Amino acid sequence: MSGADTFQDARSLYQDIILDRGRNPRHMHRLDPFDARAQGENPMCGDQIEVRLGFTSDGRVADAAFEGRGCAISLASADLMADVVRGRTRAELHALAAAFGTLARTGDAPLADAALDALRPLSGVSEYPSRVKCATLPWNALLAALDAGPGGA
Template sequence: MALPDDLRELYQQVILDHSRSPRNQGQLSADSCVHIHSDNPSCGDEIDLYICFNDDGSICDIKFEGQGCAISQASTSMMTEKVKGISREELTQLIQDLQQTVLGQGEIRNPEALGELQLFESVQKFPQRIKCALLGWRGLESALSKNSLSRS
């Protein structure tokens, strides 16, 4: 029996690779670092994000710890590789484009910035996995607003 195509698309090699060996694992302990815990209570996936921001609101460093399915862990791992050093505006656009990729709605404004994250469009066929793919990204959004609040 051959592997179904949908399954191959959902679990592409890049995604499996990130889930087996997540990048940027660990914590950041600086006082200025923002810590956000996100979880999906219905499935037990958990992500702890640690983010240090530059004065201009861009991300200077990011690490995470988590447990959960391949989709949630790979999505977060790939996110941590994308977000360092880009401007606050680019960050906001990236989050929006990623969400629209996963949900299959709206226009993707900057597909180049998404790069391999475009693979997550396969999640559209697995609606029950959308919250897995977005778990780390929801945490990132919370961290951005927490950081903005602490600066205003």
């Protein structure tokens, strides 16, 4: 019996894409130069994720990357987030972050946006109330970075 089979009921949380992104994040590196950065921190578990953003001249996100330490959920969430933020305005990202927060807490969110669909593998976290903050940690850092300049928040 393989390890994965014996945790069948945890697979709603740990879908393949989550395990894969948690193990091998695509966007976990230091973005330099950058236009804004902020640190997200989860004091209960000690996890820290720093998000760095680059902007286009018209204020859209040109690039996003993160560094830090976290669990499979927070790293996968940061990685999927970095996938979807490119080309987005600040206003769009605020709306997306709010919708993702609802998705994480309730398992669904009413926002017609393909980006949200890309984040749906994380909806299983809604069945694990103590893990919701793992999924939202990078988004909180993103919002802080959008509000902060290069000095960071």
